[in-house]
Amino acid sequence: MSESSATLESATLMLVDDHPLLRKGLSQLIELEDDLEVIAEASSGAEALELAKQHEPDLILLDLNMQGMDGLETLKAMREAQIESRIIMLTVSDNDEDVVCAITYGADGYLLKDMDPDQILDKIKEAALGKMVISDKLTHILAGAIRKGDNSRTSLLASLTSREHDILKQIAKGLSNKLIARELDISDGTVKVHVKHILKKLGLRSRVEAAVWMVNQN
Structure with missing residues (x-):
């Protein structure tokens, strides 16, 4: 692996x-x-x-x-x-x-x-x-609980930066901040800030919600 x-x-x-x-x-x-x-x-x-x-x-x-x-x-x-x-x-x-x-x-x-x-x-x-x-x-x-707010969130995806998109994809794989930082060659702290922004922009309350929601977009 x-x-x-x-x-x-x-x-x-x-x-x-x-x-x-x-x-x-x-x-x-x-x-x-x-x-x-x-x-x-x-x-x-x-x-x-x-x-x-x-x-x-x-x-x-x-x-x-x-x-x-x-x-x-x-x-x-x-x-x-x-x-x-x-x-x-x-x-x-x-x-x-x-x-x-x-x-x-x-x-x-x-x-x-x-x-x-x-x-x-x-x-x-x-x-x-x-x-x-x-x-x-x-x-x-x-997925059902998160889908309730889906329509508005799908359009909000456009408000994410390309770096935030990259990080959201890694969150969807279930990776921690530390593993995302290693994958994208940035610091843990930078990932933490991006995750906070992503959740705020999408109106989600946790990275697990973000992961499940992202998986259901595909």
Whole structure:
């Protein structure tokens, strides 16, 4: 693969779930991989918030339905606290509203717990490499939610600069800012500024929305 230079050098993970058995199962699954390491576990949203600040993991696997502070509240609080870890929802809920809400609040992916363990592991690796991950059967939900504003957005595409077009295409491939910067030979900071402008111009709330919308244009 051309991205061999971007293979995992050992990504750190935090597991957030109020079911100890599930955390243990996930942890054991992840431990089988040399390039993935669980460095923290949390059983509540409040605990997760503190541990995320303390450990700064590369990736956070976050359950949606937790007692007290649920996954969406935790996600929102983490993003408001400027936690830059990639956050992947791992849940049993395929509710349309939950999916759209999670992406709006800044999740980098949404996986269902009923996926095959090997599939979950593959998706975790993709996420750790900076790619957007979402369970296949959920993409239509996002596409449907985003399509509501499509007509106006299609004409807004014309307002993007050629560099913004290039970056939007890379976002559609699910690449992170770091990988886009490497691909286009520009700095991470420059990519970050462009992404902010793209989202504002298209009236989209997150890069995942932008990716799904762009894919549906083709």
